[in-house]
Amino acid sequence: MNDFLPISKHDMKRRDWDELDFIFISGDAYVDHPSFGPAIICRLLEKHGYKVGIIAQPDWHSTTDFMKLGKPRLGFLVSSGNLDSMLNKFTAAKKTRHQDSYSPGGKTGCRPDRAVVVYCNRLRECWKDVPIIIGGIEASLRRFAHYDYWTDSVRRSILMDSRADLLIYGMGEHQILEIAAGLQQGIGITNLISIKGTACRLKNLDVIWDYEQIPSFDEVTANKQAFAAAFKSEYLEQDPIRGKALVQACNGQYILQNPPSLPLSETEMDEIYDLPYRRTYHPIYEKDGGVPAIQEVQFSLVSHRGCFGGCNFCAIVSHQGRIIQHRSHESLLREAQILTKMPQFKGYIHDVGGPTANFRIPSCKQQLERGTCRGRKCLAPQPCRNLEADHSDYLSLLRKLRSLPKVKKVFIRSGIRFDYLLAAKDEFLEELCRYHISGQLKIAPEHVAEKVTSLMGKSGRDVYVRFASAFKKMNEKINSKQYLVPYFMSSHPGATLREAVELAEFIRDLNYRPEQVQDFIPTPGTPSTCMYYSGIDPLTGKQVYTAKDAHEKKMQRALMQYRDPKNYHLVHEALIRAKRQDLIGFAPKCLIKPLSTENNFHKNNKSGSKPDTRHKISRKKR
Structure with missing residues (x-):
């Protein structure tokens, strides 16, 4: 059924479903588009035969909304949405923002501060024995003790405050399917502790081996050098091929982080973006004027994930990783053709890119064999001698998209890494200036x-x-x-x-x-x-x-x-x-x-x- 996923008991009845396998609690309004993480995870589970429902922006002041779809058979999935709830609400000066683009009509106040923690604790009031799996950017970046700018303090792992059973870090497709398969087979959530790209709480370390123990929560709270040492290990082991499991003691328990999930193959990326998204917000938001965030992405194409740019102020390395994962041209052309048939399409594809638009291939072949270089960057302060600076695949893709019927112009609005562009010494700059900016x-x-x-x-x-x-x-x-x-x-x-x-x-x-x-x-x-x-x-x-x-x-x-x-x-x-x-x-x-x-x-x-x-x-x- 190519329809929005259930958000009510009425929707479940229309599908003849008495029970859901998973219920996704999201801090964003429900937008069924592949630029929105909750939509991707839910559609992927649906594709693999699971019954999934969504509770978007529940009223956290009581448990009522958290119970409206009943008790899921396998578990709850919880995310603050596409953005960190604190960053979404506050500016650098800690002043409240005037708009929330991921809420109906851009209204603010539709999600709580630290949404993942609040949602999980409400769920525990309702269902003490149902597995809770957290993910998304807010959970992903808080898997260990971390500095919290808004309270100017070090907070412990979000696993402790949320009381969740399992944390998915990174983009999550591999992890959610492996978790779902384990739960379906009757494996208890407390036994799913070795899945790559996940973190969990342990009472003791008897069940694991081959790990590195980093300074404890007490140590990093008391000593800033210990905090820096812990972060260094977390950052350097953020690699799916050479990375180690990490452990941090916290309040009598241990936080175990398994190595990152392996990069998605081109076939897997295509499968994810070929899923039957409705490509817009749920009709219940029409009365509010829709959800503003869709405007930037509705006619854009995600060509790849990951970024080897290595900007130290950016969280992409900790979330998507440094190894580029890309879609095939055929998949992107199929999606572009879908866009051209939408009533609102005016002939303009707004973007073709990812975290950095002109990164379509891994920075070097060695990454796929040995992982990323430990403690080194690909571009700064100077490009690595092994860097493969090449826009040929991206140029070929852009040319195919430009030639599609009904397409007047293809823009590039994702960030361009200009040092990589200069290193490539090809015709990309000319075509960029001729065809892809205005x-x-x-x-x-x-x-x-x-x-x-x-x-x-x-x-x-x-x-x-x-x-x-x-x-x-x-x-x-x-x-x-x-x-x-x-x-x-x-x-x-x-x-x-x-x-x-x-x-x-x-x-x-x-x-x-x-x-x-x-x-x-x-x-x-x-x-x-x-x-x-x-x-x-x-x-x-x-x-x-x-x-x-x-x-x-x-x-x-x-x-x-x-x-x-x-x-x-x-x-x-x-x-x-x-x-x-x-x-x-x-x-x-x-x-x-x-x-x-x-x-x-x-x-x-x-x-x-x-x-x-x-x-x-x-x-x-x-």
Whole structure:
């Protein structure tokens, strides 16, 4: 039956189902689309013969919603949804966001803080003996003791707080099918402790062997060096081929993490994306105006998973891994043809990509044989000599998609890794500029100070400058006016006010006015978050400075938008503190005018007009 999965007893009755095998509790509204993790897991289970229902965004204030589909035969599956519930709710300044794109009508307040923990504890009130399996990004990144930015403390594994039986980390398809098969065969959930890509609680270590024990919860809470050491082991063993099982003692129990699940084959990826999704939100949300998150992905194609870019502030390595897994051209073309037949399709495929659009193949063949290199990156600070920088497969795919009937244009909106593009030395840049962007290309150098980019795991200033030059020349060659829109980040570990000023000078020299800037947000599971909390680079053991004072963070952010009059006093203070008074004045390279000029103007100005400062030069003159 190609219909939405049951969300009520009435839906179950229509299918002649008295009981479900699995019930999925999700923090997101129900959107049946392959860009939404709950939809993938539920459709995959359905394909393999299991009866699955969904309870989306239950009211957590009572147990009523958690009981509306009855007691599942095999277990509950719990996820906060596509995003971490805390990151979804709060900004870097810990202020509440005004919209939740994964809720009906973009409403906020439809899920609790720490949704996985809250949902699981409600389920335990209802059904004490039913297996509970947690997964998704929120659970995946909290499998061990972790730093929690929102309480500024180290929290224990989410397995402890949620009282779940099993945790799936990573994308989860292999794991859920193996768990389901075990439960179907009558194996107790407490005996399913050796499945790759899962973590669980143990009372003792007598039943396992060949593992590495990392510093305990008590040790990492009391000692930041122990925290960094534990994280280093977690990060370095995040490999499905060479990774070890890890154990962490916690409150009289042990958290066991098995090695990551093996990468999906092309055939498996095709199976997942060929499932009969409805490709939209459930009709119950029509009255609210739908679910905003579908707009970005409804006419986009996921071509692959994983990322070997290795940005230290990004959790993708800890969730999807570094080894690229891709779909076949045939599968992607089938999906594209489905899109062209949808009533809302206007001729534009919005994206073809993944975490990084131009990573379609593993970075080197050795990864598939020996795993990823332990403690080394593929691209930063310089590309590895074994890197296979090649866009030929991606180019071939894009050409096939462009030639489909009813397709007017195929855009690329996923991030482009420009250092990989430069290393490839093929025709990708030309085709990108000719066919796949429209006026602007968004890229993410993130910073330009070498001290900061090295801690970010990003390539340096010179690589960005080379790419910007190549992009400009290419657009001149094809007689097109297109522009780069670079994203920069403030307050990343390693960035003092001096590095922030260096970035501001670079932005000045680009003649660029960033409308949006991003403060670093310490999310669980990343090396950068470990640096933020511990003050230590876990991979080198070196001390790292991080701006934690709210006022200093405001100054770093303001420097990126130094032309904005509202930021004048913050920028002035930052330049004084950084001992860069040479940037206060009337010379062409100065960021702002002297404070006295501003004060005198406001004192004598009776008309209400604004001072004629450099940061108010017209767009035409710039």
